[in-house]
Amino acid sequence: MPRTFSGRFDGQSFVITGGSGGIGRATAARIVAEGGRVLVTGTNADKLKAAAEAIPGLLTLQNDAADPDAAADLAEKAKAEFGTLDGVYLNAGFGVMQPLAEVTAEDFDKQYAVNVRGVVLHAQALAPLVKQGGSLPITGSVAKWLGMEGGVL
Incomplete structure (x- = not known):
């Protein structure tokens, strides 16, 4: 793990959607390591449990x-836990790369x-x-780097 800055997030609170793995979990670990409090969401209870076990003090909420x-459920939980937030990282997302000819309305609607x-x-x-002064970044698509010939979504 890269060098941390001790106390950089002392007293600060954050919500990270899609925080049970990948970039979201790494972000949560970094914020907690630097003194912040974090609530992460995910859809997989086992991944949320593993994240909480790996990151002491991490709060989790199964949320799709x-x-x-x-969204309202998460806001209610965040307000109950923290009152206010210093930041929200909207990172939840997924994609199923498939040829255009195979995309169904159900596939599109779910994504x-x-x-x-x-x-x-x-x-x-x-x-x-x-x-005031907080942030709300959003993770965009990785399709730019993971494109597939003839693929969509």
Whole structure:
């Protein structure tokens, strides 16, 4: 792990969607290592449990960004745990790379529900909790780097 800056996030609170693995989990680990408090979400209970065991003090919430009610549930939990937030990292997302000819309406709707609607609804629900000067970054698509000939989504 790269060098940490002890205390950089002391007294600060963050929410990270899609924080049970990958970039989200690494971000949560870094913030906690530097003194912050973090609540992460994910859809997989086992991955959330593993993240909590690996990162002492990490809070978790099983939460599916595709569910329109998930944003309000997360905001309620974040407010109960932290009151206000110094930042929200909207990182939940997924993709199924497949040829255009194989895309179904169901495939499209599921990805749109998480990657677009979920982001908008979570930003809408969590932004009022973010302190003045806080941040709300969003992870975009990796398709730019992982494109597939004839692929879409």
